[in-house]
Amino acid sequence: MFSNLPNHLAIIMDGNGRWATSKGKSRSEGHEAGSETIDQLMDSALEIGLKNVSLYAFSTENWKRPLKEIQAIFSLLDDFIDKKLSTIHSRGIRILHSGSKSKIPGKSTSQIDKAVRLTENNTRLNLNFCLNYGGQEEILNAFDRVIEKRIEEKQSPGKKLSQKEFEENLYTYPLPPVDLLIRTAGEQRVSNFLLWQIAYAELYFTETLWPDFNRSELIQALEWYEKRIRKFGGL
Numbered sequence: 001m002f003s004n005l006p007n008h009l010a011i012i013m014d015g016n017g018r019w020a021t022s023k024g025k026s027r028s029e030g031h032e033a034g035s036e037t038i039d040q041l042m043d044s045a046l047e048i049g050l051k052n053v054s055l056y057a058f059s060t061e062n063w064k065r066p067l068k069e070i071q072a073i074f075s076l077l078d079d080f081i082d083k084k085l086s087t088i089h090s091r092g093i094r095i096l097h098s099g100s101k102s103k104i105p106g107k108s109t110s111q112i113d114k115a116v117r118l119t120e121n122n123t124r125l126n127l128n129f130c131l132n133y134g135g136q137e138e139i140l141n142a143f144d145r146v147i148e149k150r151i152e153e154k155q156s157p158g159k160k161l162s163q164k165e166f167e168e169n170l171y172t173y174p175l176p177p178v179d180l181l182i183r184t185a186g187e188q189r190v191s192n193f194l195l196w197q198i199a200y201a202e203l204y205f206t207e208t209l210w211p212d213f214n215r216s217e218l219i220q221a222l223e224w225y226e227k228r229i230r231k232f233g234g235l
């Protein structure tokens with residue numbers, strides 16, 4: 001169907017709150033609708049043949065939100081895994097988590113660990129949930145990990161760092177760089193998402209709110225991407 005698909009698609013799923021408000025619903029209901037969009041996106045991604053998809057589900061800055069909303073998001077994640085994990089596994093999807101485990105509620109940490117463990121040998125589609133994720137925090141954490149490993153392995157902590165060694169310590173390893181970043185709901189910023197990985201990504205912004213981001217919206221974004229001429233700094 002596509003001559004040129006992004007090897008890694010990343011999505012900032014924005015607009016759940018506005019979608020809910022426009023319908024007189026609670027913000028939590030907006031996130032619930034957003035979670036259904038994730039479900040449909042998985043089907044579309046498999047059908048289209050996408051290989052790596054990262055979703056910004058909860059940022060390191062989202063802890064500033066009211067507790068009720070935070071609880072609603074993690075409880076949706078728990079339900080999603082309860083309801084979908086066996087289908088996800090049988091369809092060959094591998095679940096990954098990018099972000100810090102600290103602060104994530106215990107039940108959600110177990111759910112994520114269970115999903116990651118069960119699906120670790122699946123190869124059809126990598127679905128990466130970015131939860132308690134911040135791009136700057138990820139970069140700092142990668143440096144810490146490099147230094148810790150060097151100390152453990154009795155290497156010089158001051159040895160010159162290669163791009164390969166650094167990237168192997170990012171949360172997203174072994175996912176490839178992002179080719180296409182989609183942000184829904186009209187904002188045109190990257191909000192601390194995959195800062196290292198989007199170095200040469202094409203950026204696609206749509207006014208559509210995340211709960212309304214259906215298969216045809218995804219196709220539109222991929223058709224737009226297909227026409228991009230990517231030079232990576234060359235001619």
Ligand code: FPP
Nearest residue numbers: 013014015016017018034035057076077080
């Ligand atoms: C941004 O919209 C959305 C989030 C911060 C949360 C995203 C969460 C989900 C899509 C559901 C979680 C479910 C699973 C399965 C992980 P916003 O609330 O900032 O929207 P607004 O800008 O319109 O207020």
